[in-house]
Amino acid sequence: MSTTAKERTDVERDRSARISERKRGWGEFLLDQRAFVALIVLVIVFSLLSDNFLDPSNLVTMTRHVAYNAILALGMLLVITTAGIDLSIGSTVGLSGVVAGLLLQGWELSLFDTTAYPAVWVVVVISLAIGAAVGALNGILITRFNVAPFIATLGTMYIARGAALLISDGATFPRLQGDPALGNTGFDFFGTGRPLGIPTAIWIMVVFAILIGLLMTRTRFGRWVYATGGNERAADLAGVPVRVVKMRVYMISGVCAAMAGLIIASELTSAAPQTGNTFELNAIAAVVIGGASLAGGRGTVKGALIGAFVIGFLSDGLVMVGVSSFWQMVIKGLVIVLAVMLDRGQERLKEARAAAAAAQSLRKDLAAATPPSTSHHER
Amino acid sequence: MSDVVMRAQSVSKVYGGTHALRGVDFEVRAGRVVALLGENGAGKSTLMKILAGVEQPTTGRLELDGEPVRFESPSDAVGRGVAIIHQELNLCPNLSVADNIFMGRERGRAGFVDYAEQRELARALFERLEEPIDPRRPVGELRLGQQQLVEIARALSEDARVLVMDEPTSALSAAEVQVLFRVIRDLTAHGVAIVYISHHLDECLEIADDAVVLRDGAVVAQAPMRDVDLSWIVEHMVGRDQSDLYAPMAFAPGEPLLELRDVVVADPENAGRLAVRGVTLTVHEGEVVGLYGLMGAGRTELLEALAGRNEVVSGEIRLAGTPLTGLSIAERIRRGLALVPEDRQRDGLVQALSVGRNLSLAALGGFLKGLVLNKRSESAAVDRMMSAVRVKAAGPDAEIGSLSGGNQQKVVVGKVLMTAPRVIVLDEPTRGIDVGAKADIFALMAGQAKEGRGVLFATSEVEEVLHAADRIVVLSRGRVAGEFDPRTTTREDVMAASGESLDDPTTNGGRR
Structure with a gap:
């Protein structure tokens, strides 16, 4: 057999394999796009059950609710793609809100016997930096001290929540609109502003999604994130700075959480230390529904966004239809479990199909090949 | 000869308490293929890892172009022109072929990856390897041989002056091996030095210019390949007669x-x-x-x-x-039917349990009295088994981690024997254990067979x-x-x- 002929048959085989993949039919396609299908189904069901579900104003409201969960999910996506987990983001939401509240209410500098009222942009930068710092703490624990991500971020979850309660003494910072006399107005922009008629929170979600999407798909860093989660040892041997990658994803996750905290505090124009409790679980659910693997290496921004929309629309839709909040929890739980079951099912389907194909080709080869030399067996 | 590119000088490596390498001197020459030969555990892979910066020598030093060097990491070594094709595949199954080839050295500017360029370069590499693999395919979808070619393509893309190949053909077909050999000859013609390891001695005879034989972590023989034959290699690989190690049949x-x-x-x-x-x-x-x-x-x-x-x-x-x-x-x-698994740390032992608890783990059903375990009959059976398999431990309560590899392996075998098997299946039962324990394990196997x-x-x-x-x-x-x-x-x-x-x-x- 000449080499070129072999090449040609191989190329043809590759091509036909890809075509047959395309031909696998609608069932497979729907399974593949299951998060999107679930979202469509939710929209159809709720629009039938509730007259104003499809009202543009309702859709905007629901999307605004989705926005901060989506931002959290985007940070979580990066972490989960490296095969990590970040349980601290809910607490970081609370901490960043409280820090913003403290600064807007006036920061007493006893050393100078004065109270500082920083401008809103300074408040935002400091709050986001606090989020990055929590992420950095996670990163240090995980990369320098080899603490398992689950445990490290469980610890920082308590630490950040405790810090938020300490700063606020357990109380809520009210009236964060600021005072024109002090030059610190404008914080409510994140929660109530509507540039071009669309709430600021949605704009922020879109910007974060585009930035993280570009990061994941276009940059070297994005490749490193997938490589670290896909096979950490291989990435390390190939010169990928695995520790730096992990450090950064936790910091980005922390910044996303702090941003979500600012949005919530701004919407309420008040900051409570308990804000964000269990938000990390919603984010994990969104990422998993979006097709990411908790084992790492697999996950997309599109998927995480759709996952956040599924969870958000499901919650709001159930409220609109009047399902009791107890049943809401049960239904949400079932959706999450179903998503993971479908994911496993799809994986197993792929594996079974591949094994069957290999066995098939082996039988063909055995039938075609001349019988192997039996000289050794004659004994 | 003056064309020595790289040299290892009295390199030793100690892992825990075992000497993987003892004072090895090793030279790599430009434009030549040197085959590193030896049985499992002779130290070949350790030496390769040291050459490629994966491991640091405990003592001794490396020279590159006559200058002493110290590789901090594999990528450091690659930066100085020393690349390795690892024995195990080190690929990310979730990434594409091109992504894997350029992993850690992505092409592009300002942090953005130029995927088109990577695909083109990957395609050219596979043309050279005469295997038209689509650079966009996820590596996880490729068959094993193709994955190995991806590893080889990656090493080629690094433009190394010294290329270390650790079992590069373990998953390749005969035709693919011949293609690899053509690539190797092409590389050496351009002055690249190759270090080649393979279990397939016929491959070494065919492709290598020099032969170096390692045994028990030391170089025991070296010669130009044209002066040696298969029996010379095997004789030096195996060395002393080991027949006294094994139980009579x-x-x-x-x-x-x-x-x-x-x-x-x-x-x-x-x-x-x-x-x-x-x-x-x-x-x-x-x-x-x-x-x-x-x-x-x-x-x-x-x-x-x-x-x-x-x-x-x-x-x-x-x-x-x-x-x-x-x-x-x-x-x-x-x-x-019971299995003594290959990886005793991962599959054979529960580290958190004591020696005795590990031994009885698979046979607990036999000690049940209603719903409760009969501790006395359990510990009696554990004591009997500990002496039967000759475990050297402080007692049944000793921690598994405190035992040597050989004694840990005896615990795994004992655990299997406690289930009263008719057929005992053992996967690499002597991996990583000392000579005395090996003899004990083989004696145990022979004894079990004698009992039918x-x-x-x-x-x-x-x-x-x-x-x-x-x-x-x-x-x-x-x-x-x-x-x-x-x-x-x-x-x-x-x-x-x-x-x-x-x-x-x-x-x-x-x-x-």
């Missing part, structure tokens, strides 16, 4: 106990590939069968399928006449099958490549059967 086979017919097993690591491709063999009462094969021959996959851990795609396994198909691991143990049980053990060391087995079955690429009587065969015969002979038509066709 007592072969009086009885009825067939374990029968395999056309067993096909899928590769659990790579969906869509088969690890075992139709194996037929029988283990009789009172018989020790040695299963010999190279890495990737399918030994572990076959044994794990026997134990019920891997799924059997087709074919039949019978234990004393009864088919085992569809039975769980626990049911197989109850019927008398069947023993099937897998190994990648020829000496072990030659001396500890009553019958040798050689596996190659998932098939039985030959059966031998250890009293009448030579190690060359066994090794030859395990390697892929270049003119065998079935190996080629079967892999496509």
